[in-house]
Amino acid sequence: MDLILFLIFAIFAVACAINLVIQRHPINSALSLIGVMGALAVLYLLLGGEFIAAAQMIVYAGAIMVLFVFVIMLLNAGAERRSSKSLLVRLLGVPLLGAFFAVLGYTVHRLLPAVDPVRFGEFTGGSPGEFGRVLFTRYLLPFEVTSALILIAILGAVVLARKEID
Amino acid sequence: MDFFTLTLIKAGIVAAILLTTLAYLQWAERKLLAHIQLRLGPSRVGPHGLLQPLADVIKLLTKEDLLPAHVNKTLYMIAPFLAIALALIPISVVPFGPEIEVFGVNTHLQLTDLNIGLLFILAISSVGVYSVVLAGWASNNKYALLGSLRSAAQMISYELPLAVALASALLMANTLSLREIADSQAGYYLGFIPRWSVFQLPMPQIISFAVFLIAGFAETNRIPFDLPEAETELVAGFHTEYSSMKFASFFMAEYANIITMTCIATLLFLGGWHPLWPAAYGSSFVPSIVFFSGSAIALYHGLHPARPKDRYSLPAVAIAFLVAGLLFLVPALGGILTPLFWFAAKSGFLLFLFIWVRGTLPRFRYDQLMRFAWTYLFPVAMANLLVTGVLVAVFA
Amino acid sequence: MMSSVPLSWYLILSAILFGLGIAGFLFRKNLITVFMSIELMLNAVNLSFVAFSYHLKQVDGHIFTFFVMVVAAAEAAVGLAIILTVFKNRSTLEVDEVDSMKL
Known part of the structure; x- marks a missing residue:
């Protein structure tokens, strides 16, 4: 069951990611990215990250990507124009990328022997309670610093996007 | 089994x-x-x-299923399915009643209890905005696009006060599982005041209940916040180009979202299936009394019919109500049906409120809608969260 | 039936997603798509964090992921504001055409 779920959502995530890269219109790329995020949320669940899976959907897919889609629709700048690539890139690009991934995958697989296979339900430390306890004790200072960061980001966004008053 | x-x-x-x-x-x-x-x-x-x-x-x-020539076909087809699917999923974690025993099988009146139940609903509903956005974008129509732009901005804006209102109720319940949230509101103060979230000490959540309801109206695109489909300005907003079952999907999704919203409100603020006053003072007889009085009214009008055919139809309704009322008095059935009755009664009242408001209030202007969310609703919800947090920390 | 997945598969998936993010970042010309490729890379890294968190049986990796999300939210707010300003001033989102410091 774990294996089937992993394969389904891993393949879905990779397919969406490839679609993100090859689509010319940003709205299609944005929807592919939402697909990747949804698949990753399921994988987080398989890895025992209940809270982080929900946060992924609420924060990433539900808020950040809505912002992206909103801006894409607001600007409505249309599809990207086709750029001319050299023959070498066209012929060798995709095979080389595949070879790169194969080497990368082989290296990771050799470095990490399958001593600790992932089974659903073996790690339950990602529950909201445990997450909150660690976040508000050991990571309290980073948490507070992040709130300052968010405030600055809000101010920056407002300054950048406001209308010039003459 | x-x-x-x-x-x-x-x-x-x-x-x-x-x-x-x-x-x-x-x-x-x-x-x-x-x-x-x-x-x-x-x-x-x-x-x-x-x-x-x-x-x-x-x-x-x-009806004929029109496919306009100028639309983005894939997205145009996906949007209504997304809408109805995402609207129906959240009901799977909503508990309707306590643990029951039927034919020797113990089970909860709930499909599944997640320990992140409320977050799950929030996650699904936050993705729900894409159905509206996609519908508007794929339609390739300026009214539809404007409608979905409005919807995106409105949903992001009202999700904040909604989540903050939920957070202050969660501070009191101290869990994210919907079943445990409802159970945390069982019992009575002084023997008769229910411990529902809206009455619970140390901080009755009346303010966050109000904020939640208002934000809920906005999240479900209901009047007075139905700017995304304002027919006076935008024809029909994001679903202008949709017909037949695709239109019906959007329509059903809107109502399913309303039902989810009322279920969450009932569970978080109105004590779920726990009755308004304890069973010791006869709250378990309320369903029977309600159905019996309905039966009596129907019978009275059947004996004094306004139209000839009422002479037969109304007594039939009276008998049906009588049987329903008697079902609640059977001990084995009453234990199952009474919690369901209370849950349905509370959700039903909130649904009535949704319709009542639609019949009463006019639509906001768009700038008013945004200003209301950011300058009134959000600060009020935050202040309520702060006070609740302090009181819970001091008294609990 | 084998019912468990080696941890390395999660890391390989993370690496592939990161690589695709780099590819999108390098090859795409639209500012918003470039920005979304960065988000894809962040997501890939998050998957690694959560996978290692499982491996070490500690919740810390989830917390790093949470911080990445918060930073990504701040980044998206500022970045999209910048993109809006660029489009307002130059009426284009092609990165190749945004090449002069002053209009």
Whole structure:
């Protein structure tokens, strides 16, 4: 069951990611990215990250990507124009990328022997309670610093996007 | 009975009830709106138009399914399916009652209890905005696009006060599992004041309940916040280009979202299935009394009929109500049905509120809508969260 | 039936997603798509964090992921504001055409 779920959502995530890269219109790329995020949320669940899976959907897919889609629709700048690539890139690009991934995958697989296979339900430390306890004790200072960061980001966004008053 | 069979049976029952409620909610809305505006409402198909939903379904199913030439076809097809799927999923974690025993099987009146139940609902509903956005974008129509732009901005803005209002209720419940949230509101102060979130000490959540309801109206695109489909400005907003079952999907999704919203409000603020006053003072007889009085009224009007055919139809209704009331008095059934009755009564009241507001309030202007969310609703919700947090920390 | 997945598969998936993010970042010309490729890379890294968190049986990796999300939210707010300003001033989102410091 774990294996089937992993394969389904891993393949879905990779397919969406490839679609993100090859689509010319940003709205299609944005929807592919939402697909990747949804698949990753399921994988987080398989890895025992209940809270982080929900946060992924609420924060990433539900808020950040809505912002992206909103801006894409607001600007409505249309599809990207086709750029001319050299023959070498066209012929060798995709095979080389595949070879790169194969080497990368082989290296990771050799470095990490399958001593600790992932089974659903073996790690339950990602529950909201445990997450909150660690976040508000050991990571309290980073948490507070992040709130300052968010405030600055809000101010920056407002300054950048406001209308010039003459 | 094994887990899968049981879950399948429960899923079947929940789906059947949910879809019937969806159909008749729309009938109830038309009927109530009509009476608010001194009209009769649907009255031709069946007695009091009771078969109107069926007629609507047949009409929508058999209508021509138009596919406009200028649309983005894939996205245009995906959007309504996304809408209805994402609207129906959240009901799977909503508990309707306590643990019960039927034919020797112990089970909860709930499809599944997640320990992140509320976050799950929030996650699904936050993705729900894409159905509206995609519909508007794929339609390739300026009204639809404007509608979905408005919807995106509105949903992001109102999700904040909604989440903050939920957070202050969660501070009191101290869990994210919907079943445990409802159970944390069991019991009574002084023997008769219910420990529902809206009454619970140290901080009654009346303010966050109000904020949640207002934000809920906005999240479900209801009047007075139905700017994404404001017919006076945008034809029909994001679903302008949709017809037949695709239109019906959006329509059903809107009502399913309303039902989810009322269920969450009932569970988080109104104590779920826990009755308004303890069973020691006879709260378990309320359903029977309600049905018996309904039966008496029907019988009275049957004996003094306004129309000739009422002489037979109303006594039949009276007998049906009488049987329903008697069912609640059977000990084995009453234990199952009474919590369900209280849950349905509370959610039903909130649904009535949704329709009532629609019949009463005019639509906001768009700038008013945004200003209301950011300058009134959000600060109020934050202040309430702060006070709740301090009080919970001091007293608990 | 084998019912468990080696941890390395999650890391390989993370690496592939990161690589695709780099590819999108390098090859795409639209500012918003470039920005979304960065988000894809962040997501890939998050998957690694959560996978290692499982491996070490500690919740810390989830917390790093949470911080990445918060930073990504701040980044998206500022970045999209910048993109809006660029489009307002130059009426284009092609990165190749945004090449002069002053209009």
